[in-house]
Structure formats: C-alpha cells, structure tokens
Amino acid sequence: MIGQLIDGPLWYFSLAVFGVGMLYRLYSILRAGVKPDLATPRAGGGAGALRNLFSRFAPRRDVATRGRLTLIAGYLFHLGLFALLFFAQPHVDFLAERITGFGWPALPYWAFIISAELALVGLLLLWLHRLLHPVTRLLSSVDDHIGTGLVFLVMLSGCLALAQAFEPLRLLHLFLAELLLIYFPFSSLMHTFTFVFSRGYTGAMMGRKGVNA
Amino acid sequence: MSRARIPYKVITAIQGGVFILLCLIVLLPMLTPTTARAQTQTQTQTQTQTNESERAIPVPNPSADLWREVRQREGIVAGRSQVAGVDSGTLINPYGETWRNFRMQQLIPYSGYLLAGVLLLLTLFYFIRGKIKVNAGLGDKKLFRYSLYERTIHWFIASVFLFLALTGLILLYGRPLLIPLMGQEGFSLLASASKEGHNLFGPVFAVALLLIFIRFVRRNIYQKGDLTWLLKGGGIIGKGHVPSNFFNMGEKSMFWLLALVGVVIVGSGLVLVFPVFGQARITMELAHVSHAVTTVLMIAVILGHIYIGSVGMEGALDGMTTGYCDLNWAREHHAQWAERCEQEGEVVSESEVSSLRGEAAGGPAVPNGMQESGR
Numbered sequence: 001m002i003g004q005l006i007d008g009p010l011w012y013f014s015l016a017v018f019g020v021g022m023l024y025r026l027y028s029i030l031r032a033g034v035k036p037d038l039a040t041p042r043a044g045g046g047a048g049a050l051r052n053l054f055s056r057f058a059p060r061r062d063v064a065t066r067g068r069l070t071l072i073a074g075y076l077f078h079l080g081l082f083a084l085l086f087f088a089q090p091h092v093d094f095l096a097e098r099i100t101g102f103g104w105p106a107l108p109y110w111a112f113i114i115s116a117e118l119a120l121v122g123l124l125l126l127w128l129h130r131l132l133h134p135v136t137r138l139l140s141s142v143d144d145h146i147g148t149g150l151v152f153l154v155m156l157s158g159c160l161a162l163a164q165a166f167e168p169l170r171l172l173h174l175f176l177a178e179l180l181l182i183y184f185p186f187s188s189l190m191h192t193f194t195f196v197f198s199r200g201y202t203g204a205m206m207g208r209k210g211v212n213a
Numbered sequence: 214m215s216r217a218r219i220p221y222k223v224i225t226a227i228q229g230g231v232f233i234l235l236c237l238i239v240l241l242p243m244l245t246p247t248t249a250r251a252q253t254q255t256q257t258q259t260q261t262q263t264n265e266s267e268r269a270i271p272v273p274n275p276s277a278d279l280w281r282e283v284r285q286r287e288g289i290v291a292g293r294s295q296v297a298g299v300d301s302g303t304l305i306n307p308y309g310e311t312w313r314n315f316r317m318q319q320l321i322p323y324s325g326y327l328l329a330g331v332l333l334l335l336t337l338f339y340f341i342r343g344k345i346k347v348n349a350g351l352g353d354k355k356l357f358r359y360s361l362y363e364r365t366i367h368w369f370i371a372s373v374f375l376f377l378a379l380t381g382l383i384l385l386y387g388r389p390l391l392i393p394l395m396g397q398e399g400f401s402l403l404a405s406a407s408k409e410g411h412n413l414f415g416p417v418f419a420v421a422l423l424l425i426f427i428r429f430v431r432r433n434i435y436q437k438g439d440l441t442w443l444l445k446g447g448g449i450i451g452k453g454h455v456p457s458n459f460f461n462m463g464e465k466s467m468f469w470l471l472a473l474v475g476v477v478i479v480g481s482g483l484v485l486v487f488p489v490f491g492q493a494r495i496t497m498e499l500a501h502v503s504h505a506v507t508t509v510l511m512i513a514v515i516l517g518h519i520y521i522g523s524v525g526m527e528g529a530l531d532g533m534t535t536g537y538c539d540l541n542w543a544r545e546h547h548a549q550w551a552e553r554c555e556q557e558g559e560v561v562s563e564s565e566v567s568s569l570r571g572e573a574a575g576g577p578a579v580p581n582g583m584q585e586s587g588r
Contacts, residue, residue, distance in 0.1 A: 069362060113413065121417055124372060128365045132534075134570040159413045160406035169406055 003167065006175045011098070014178035021185025022193065029197050041208035048207015049200040056199055073125035080119025084155070088112045090164065116159055123152055147189045150180045300494050312498040320502070324509040325386060331513045335520045345526040347542045353563040354540035356554050358532035363428060367533055370421035377414055378512050380407035385505065412486045419479040426472050432459050433468040438549070456548035470514060477507045537566050 059071055085091060089106040096103035107115065127148050130136045154176045161169035184190065206212075282290075283304045291302040300306065359367070383391065384407050392400045439462040445455045447463050455461075460468070481504035484492055492500075522529050528542035540560055543551035554560065561569075 069365065116413060117417055120414070121420065124369055125365060128368050128372075129361070132364050132368070133361055156410070160410050162409040162413070163405045166402045166405055168402055 003171050006171050006178065010178050011174065014181040018181040018184055022190070025185050025190055026193060026197075029194065034201065037205075037208055039209070042210030043207050045204035045208045049204040052203020052206065053196060053199045069125060070129055073122045073129070075122070076118045077122025077126055080115045080117075080122060081151075081155070083107060083115040084112070084119055084158075088115070116155070120152075120155055120159070123148070123155065127152070141188075143187050146183065147187045150176065150183060151189070154180050299491055303494075306494050308495050308498060312502065315502065316505075320505055321385060321389065324505070327509060327513055328516075331516050335516060335525075339520070339524065344524060347527050347539065347545060349541040349545070351528055351539045352541045354560050355537040355563060355566045356540055356543050356551065356559060357536060357561070358538045358543075359536050361536065364533055364536060366421065366424045366428060370418070370425050373414055373418050373421050374515065377411060377418055378508070378515075380411040380414075381508060382512075383407040384411065415479075415482045415486055418475075419483070422471070422475045422479060429468060430472075433465045435462075435465060439465065454545045454548065457546070457550075459547060459550045461547065467514060467518060471511070474507045474511050477503055478511065481507070535566070535570065537561070 059067070064071055086095075087105075087107040089109070089112065092103050092106040106112075130140050130144065130148070154173065157169070157173040157176050161173045164170070180189075284307075291300075292304070294301045384404060387400055387404055387407075391403065395403070436458055438456065438458070442455045442457050442462040447455060447461060481500040484500035485497060485504060488497065522533070526546075528539045529546075531542075532538040540551065540555075543554070
C-alpha cells in the first residue's frame, strides 16, 4: 500500500511540485527584471555575463588558497552527484522508464561507486565546514541544513540500497528523493539553476561598466 | 497354591522389581560409558560387516577413497581444473570450518564481552570519579588549540568511523542479537543495507585516516616527560596534575594505535571488499579475523576517547568544537603547552574569541591567519 503510494501518486505529485515550483521561481526572477542602467555602457553586457558565468568555475588565486578545502570538497560533491544522478545504471534505467523514454550509456559499476564515494566525502566535508566555520555557521539558515540533510539522506539511502535486492530499501530511497523534489523549489537548493542568473547578472553589470570582474 | 503362600504385596513387589530390571537392561547401553557402548557398537558392526562381507560380492567401494581425498583434513591439496580462478583446484577448504567456528564460538562472544565490559567500566568510572572538573574553574581566558581544517577532518573521520562501527557491529552481532528482536526478514534487509554502506564507506575511512595522520603526526611524536605521565596514570594515580605537552602520552598512544591498527583495518578491509585481485579464500578468512579483532579493539579505545572528550572531562570538547580551549583547563591538563603559549602571548579573552567567532554584536571579524592557523 505504502509502496504503491511512493511508486505512483507521490512520485508524480513530487515531480509536478518540482517542475511547477522551479518554473515559477525562474519566472519570478525573470519577471523582476533589472534596474535600468542610465550610464553609457563601456562594453556589451552579454560578453561580460558569459565571461563571468564560466570564469567563476575557477576560483581566484587567494580564494583558492584560503578555501582549498571547500573548493576541493565542492567539486568532489557536485561532480560526483552529477555523475551519480545521470549516469548510474539504476538511475538511467529509472529515468528512461519514467521520464525520457530512452536510455543512454551508464557508468561502469566501479565508476559509479567511486562517484558515490567522492560525492559523499565532498558533502560531508562541506557540511562540517558549514557547521564549524564561524562565518558560514552564521550565514547558514535552517533551510540550508534541511537541504543538505535531505541530499545526504537521499545519497546515503541510495548507497544502502546498492544490492538492489530489497524493495523497502529502494522505496525508502525513492521516498526521500520525492521529499527532496518537493522541498527543492522552496529552498536554497535552487542555486542549481539560479547560479546562472546571479553570475550572468553580475557579469553583465560589470561588463557594461568595463570592469573585469 | 503358590499364590496362596506368597503374599500379594510380595508378588507385586517382585513384578515391580522385574519391571525395573527390564528397564535397566534396556537402558544399560545408554548408562554405560561411551567407550563401552562404542566397543559394543563396533563389535556389533564388525559382526554385521563380517556377515555382510560373507554374503556380498567382494568389490571395493570407490567413493570412500574419493571422498577421503576430497575432504582434506590435513591441509589444502590443490588439484588441477579446467575452471580458471583462484582456489578452483580445491574442492573443500578445511580452514573454512575453522574460521567459521572461531567467528561463532570465540570472536562474537569474547568481543561482545570486551565491548560490554568497556562500557560497564566507563559507566562505573563515571559514577565513582564523576566528571573531572577544572580545579581552578573555567575562566575567561582562552588558547587557540585546533584550526578549522583540523576540526573538520577530526569530525569527518569521527562520523565515518561511527557509521562503519555501527554497520560493522550490526553485521557481527546481528544474528544473535537482532534476529530475535526484528525477525529474519527485517534483519536481512538491515544486514544488506549495512553491508553495502560498510563497503562503500570503508575506502573513505582510509582517506580520512591519511588526512588525520599527515596533519597530526608531528605533534604526536613522543617527547621527554611522556613516560612520567604514563607512570602516574595521567593523573589518576596520586595527587595533582601531570604536566604534558600539546598532546599527552595517552592521546599520543591513541594516535599511534589509530594509525597502526588503522593500517591493518584498512588493509584487511580492502582485501575483503575487493575480492578480485586474486586473493585466496584463506587470505579472505585471515583478513576477516584481523579486521574484526582490530576494529573491536579500536572501538573499545574510541569508546574511552568519546567518554573523556564528552561527559568525562570538563572543557575537553571545547577545543574540537570552537577551536579554543580554556586557559585553566590547558594549565591543568597540558601545562607545558599552556606555559609556552602564555610566554608567547597567545592568550586571548573570551570576548575576543566571541568576536573572532562572530558571536559579538559586531559580527564576524576574523584576523588573517587566525582561523587557519595550524600551530
């Protein structure tokens, strides 16, 4: 009964909340617009936006030195999670069956395991840094901890269900993933999509001012 | 006639005696010593065999010799096989039974007694000694003890170790302890989850151990005065505090135990989790035994570490949570280090610490190098 609920209605509901919520949030950002820039632009905003969008993937040298731990952990987590989410065989099969209708090449099992380990190591280190560093601890809200905790639980339950031999473990993983999907649009996890807007906006503004930001 | 001459009670008694005698005759083989019974049985069997052999066609049974060869009681004799793979030439590994018996009859009960004993001892110690207080009381002066990086990797290895310990203990004791509570189906699910989680986080522990070792090894090299600390039992024996450096003898010994035993734990764990590098079954059995013994030892030691770092000692946890420890605590437990810090003017007030940690009204103001200082 609970299994059918998790596998059926709750999955579609969470997917709908995620889709509609995310679109609404993105629409709200776009609808807010930007302040009119009355100054004569020194250069085009588009180039600045694009430059900023990609150049920020590599940190400034001083930041890279001081925040080496968060830099490495951040990349480990995000790349590991991306590989897990879209290239783990069980996820490819699930997405092909439920959403896309077609599959794509998946990672070999050993690469899947390494991705999971890197992602978990990265997330644990980032969470500890958030808790222990006085500045990030002050900046962090309950929302940040709920979001991190949910992502951690989803990843952990997925790892515990690796044997794919027990239906309750798969259902637990799916249930936590559904909770995450529902929570996602209303949380800071939206930075998955909004980072493009924030970087683009800053880059465009600086580009128009002729600043190499 | 005879009935008339012998009283009825006597007849009943004789009948009862006969019954008892019959019972004794029937039960006699069961009451006699085993050897006697065995001799009787052997004699009976021999007699039967002799009778059968007299009747049977004299063709030897080939399967007896075959199974005698298959069941290699004296050791493993590997034969040749078309099947490629490790141990494919060995039909029966007799050490498997030795390993299984060790696990079931020695490892599980004795390691359980050890862990339960340590928990009991710590509880008793707490009720007898109580929380070790800072004699001078917690003051408003602090010393910087652990950098952000050090605290992060400490809690990183702590969380990974606790997860591995929990899942490992479920796998070790689950059968006798958890099946009666949650049933076989529930336990099989939990055991599968524990096994997968344990295997996945095992290599992560290796990384965490390496990070810890590199960061803390320099401060854990034994120094002059460490032996004195040990002889006085870290202050438990005798009166007064025993001076020590940044880490005392107990902490240093725990570090080296973690490092050395940790290597065995990681090595044996990798042998178990990656059975694809040609290791034989007997290697896996030895790896399992060494993995279990060393991890149980490590869990017992870490229980003591957790105790002293939390409820056992006042002010001990602060350094690993905030990065700063109380000056009075440092004077009483790490006098040599505290003295050096005081001479070098590294004492800071509580308000300064609050300001550094961003707890003051002015918000965070972290001076360069202060947060990341390794010292």
